[in-house]
Amino acid sequence: MKFRPASVLAALAVTFVASTAIAETNLTVYTAIEAVDLDRYKATFEKAYPDIKINWVRDSTGVMTAKLLAEKDNPQADVVWGLAATSLLLLKSEGMLEPYAPAGVDKLDKRFVDSANPPSWTGMDAYVAAICFNTVEAKKLGIAAPKSWKDLTKPEYKGHVVMPNPNSSGTGFLDVSAWLQMFGEKDAWAFMDGLHQNISAYTHSGSKPCKMAGAGETVIGISFEFPGAKAKAAGAPIDIIFPEEGSGWEAEATAIVAGTANLEAAKKLVDFSVSKEANEMYNQGYAVLAYPGIAKPVEHLPANVADRMIKNDFEWAANNRKAVLAEWAKRYDAKSEPKS
């Protein structure tokens, strides 16, 4: 065959034009989902929408929220996918979110959708407050497993309970706000006064108490169900207890950042995030999904986790957050040394 440079050039030109014709949109997506899930979520989405590429920016919930707020006047993100609903409400109240009703939003559990119409955020899944209880250490010390939140104030648990500090952990705040909503203000603070007597440390992160219980550094870790299941799978001798009064919970949620230059692509991502397919994807780690009726049980967790969730008022939590945290700090932060 004779080599013809012109035809090669033409072929190249065609390829070039074709490749620009399906030019892909790059979306900057801020997230706080687990590091191990990043690649899986990205691959599943990009398979469904090959012309959109996700660039993850990931950090813990607190850091991500701080970052978004710091960028208030010059947002860098197109979409937030996988951040606590309470954090998104905070952003909403700063006018940072673009309201959008994704296709299929009506199929979701109403508790997982922003109350405004069109909603500013839509939920993915939930993490539910739980107690991680180290059975080996408990046996050594001869203490029984707690059944309820109120049990935790019993003297036998003195110095054996660890919980996240609500002032630095979203999970900690979730617990406190749930107690306030469940028990009423007066009883809730009385309960926390009692609990404080038994606490050996307030941690900075929400999953640490459970991992501490897993490693025997404490007997009881107030945390949430996800790290519990993970620690159990890694060989930790723990039971995951859902207290009988009910558990506080937080939704992981999705929202479009107002002012994005890629609104169409952002909408497609949010459409995907509420789809049945996406929810099945979330199900690998999370037992409670925004899409009702499709959740399969997660290993080491009971099938009825969703029934343990209290009626959580995100708006109340967001608007009273400052006052609650200030009161909490006033009561308990002054404790300067762990009582031994």
Next chain:
Amino acid sequence: MSAVVSALPAGRAPRLQLSSDDVVRRGLMLVIALYLVLALAAPLYVLLSKSMSTYRFDLNAFEIQRSDDSGTAFGPARTVAALNADAKAITDAELDTGSDGRLSLTKLYEDFSFRSPVKYRIRGTTNDAAFLVGSDLKRGTDWVEVDSNTFRRVVLRPGRSVGFDNFVAYFSTPSLAQAIWNSVLMGAISTVLVIAIAFGLAYALNRSRMRFKGLFRLVMTVPILVPSLLPGIALVYLFGNQGLLKGWMMGHSIYGPIGIVIGSVFFTLPHALLIISTSLSVADARHYEAAAALRASKWRTFWTVTVPGARYGVISAAFVVFTMVITDFGLPKVIGGQYNMLAVDIYKQVIGQQNFEMGAVVSVLLIIPAIAAFFVDRIIQKKQVALLSARSVPYEPKPNPGFDWGCFAYCTLIAAFILTMIGVCQLAAMVKFWPYDLTPSLKNFRFDLMDGGGWASYYNSIEMALLTAVFGTIIVFTGAYMVEKSDGFRAGRSLFQFLAMLPMAVPGMVLGLAYIFFFNNPANPLHALYGSMAILVICTITHFYTVSHLTALTALKQMDREFEPVAASLKQPFHKLFFRVTLPVCLPAILDISIYLFVNAMTTVSAVVFLYSTQTQLASVAVLNMDDAGDVAPAAAMGMMIFYTNIAARLIHAAVSRVLLSRTQVWRGR
């Protein structure tokens, strides 16, 4: 003749002409001074102004109309201030708040009921006034009508002003003010302990004839090679509730002051030892001979000759240790339990509560003791007089088996403490599930499965440390050269010198937070640097600028100032002198600066914890985040990776030094 002279016009006043060399030198000095202004002074200024930025509810900025029971006929518009003047429901103290403050309005109406048919209208009186209906943001002067049930959910947002209210708020919160006391107490206790231990070590290393001095010196520098979080993790494994040596705690908890003090001793010891050892290494034997001739007891000689000779070193070391302890953030974060310290408070305010203003307030508070310590130290240093004169006779310790073996035992004890701390981290990193499954495993090194950035963060750290070492050395050495070897331009040089000394007094966290405020401002043309590797490098160079600068200055001062005039008279441009003479002569110092910057860039947490982005996570920050998430064993594993990298860097440094120095420093031997 005189008449002729007086008739001549007055000549031009004689003036020293700037040579082109001088212009280039001053230009370079200006460039580096500009770097220090942009990377240090400007961010600190922005931080200070941020700490004064307060939030307050302005009740005059909102108006409310209320309807009667029909829900259609509205009364007159009244400002919230006027309503409150009647109802006296909101106290003045409640008006001061933070950036996320919310003020509910229902208490303005005594008879408020969410079931009533009464309707409310609310609006701002200015375009900036903002309020929320539920979580929807409303802004401006348009009326928003809501029913009683919705009015429950209306909250006002604060406006911005300037003042000292943040400081007042900080000091009136007992738990926060307690942090100041805690920090000072921990600093003081750790300082006393470290100085005592380090003095003993320095004494043993310089004034005894014990064996293995070189080995001990090496072991004592180990803590410099690991992040300050690592001793915290080691203490958890040693003395935590599942600790190997838990019994030693006699029922006390390692989480809290005890852990902070032990960990602080560990990571500040090398610094104190270095300073005190230098001051003990020189001594005039004639003083000791005189003491012996006067029949002074050994004890008395120690207190009247040895201690006074080393006192400036001791004081200097005390200030360095104190500053390090109160500004360190990694250690109390890991082991501090509920014991609140200032540096951790900044982190909690910024990351936990997104309260940037309060973070700035704590930063300003943290800077005060650090700057005070810095100036006291400078004053004391000026009083230091040369101990050695030309007629001094170097002191040589005589063998004394009892004393030497005592020293040996003491050094072995401290070395064992240091090696145990490192060893236990290595051990914990290598087992499957501490303490329940102790089978050896490399599972904890699979960083990609954990929070914190995975192996990428490790490679990022190496890249960052290399860039810091290369660019930092160039910037620091050029700056020091321009200050030391330029003539004239005195004001500019002393200003430069001040800027170069300032980083020593600025805690890393404060610098990091100042960088957020300065660089993450869209109006700043340098905004593009935010979130990049460059900002991490700039921040780290600036953070460790002072010690590097002083090292370079010391080396340059050893060179006779005659070199420059000689070169000028030979009509040689200064850059030729610089590259042909100055640089080769100062090579040992330059290598020292670069390894110092590399090692510190690998281990620093505090300065970069606010600045890294997803693409630029760092190993030291990964240690923090993994520990935070409860993955303590992987955190220990990453800490050990940093340790091994720094050892490798040290070995390469030693090899390179040997080769280069044998080529360039032969003259020193003559």
